[in-house]
Amino acid sequence: MADDVIIQINCKHFLKFVAHFRSAMSYLTLLSFFVTLFCLVARAQNEDPPVENTLLVFHKLPTQQTFSKRGEISFFDAGTVGRYASAQALTEKERKLLDTADGIYQVKVEEQKSGREVTSFVKSCLIEASNLKDEIIVHLDDANNFFHFDYYTEASICLGPVKVRPIEISLR
Known part of the structure; x- marks a missing residue:
């Protein structure tokens, strides 16, 4: 009426x-x-109201045997920017584990509604060289279902320990 x-x-x-x-x-x-x-x-x-999707993010440091929860990504539709909520920060001890030359840092993303898991990795020293700055780009199919993610760090080369050696300079 x-x-x-x-x-x-x-x-x-x-x-x-x-x-x-x-x-x-x-x-x-x-x-x-x-x-x-x-x-x-x-x-x-x-139109139906948008449905919020949640992806769980896990990580594994070089010496760890199992993945631990790193945070969650929430989003509504493809083409939108999601929200990331961190579970907890790395401890100083965990951060030192990243600074190994041959270590691998693994990231696993799991879609909560389907249980689908995808894993990616980078050299752990890239995480440390990036000062813990990284980027996750989530890919969805036509039905807004998660199927893949790209994982990047801000740094593209590892920073090794700086070696200082004495040099002699003669001034005239």
Whole structure:
């Protein structure tokens, strides 16, 4: 009933606008505008609300045997930026484990609703060289289901320990 009242009010306003525009072209333009507006409103009311997807993020340091929870990524649709919530920061001891020359840092992403898991890795020294800055890009299929992720660190080369050696400089 309330929808009928709103439509009647809009029709009265429509008729007032039509009275101001006498030419047929203006009338058709105005009519097409209101029809388009009506269709957009009707379409928006029929759409399902977006569903929030959650991906669990796990990681494994070079000497660890099992993955531990690193955080969660939440998003609504493909093409949107997700939110990342960290579970806990690395301890100083864990951070030192990253600074090994041949160590591998593994990241696993698991879709909560399907249980699908995908794993990626980088040299652990890249994480340390990036000062723990990394990026996860999530790929979804046409139905917004998770199927892959890309994992990057800010650094592309590992920083080894700096070796200082004395040199002699003679000034003349």
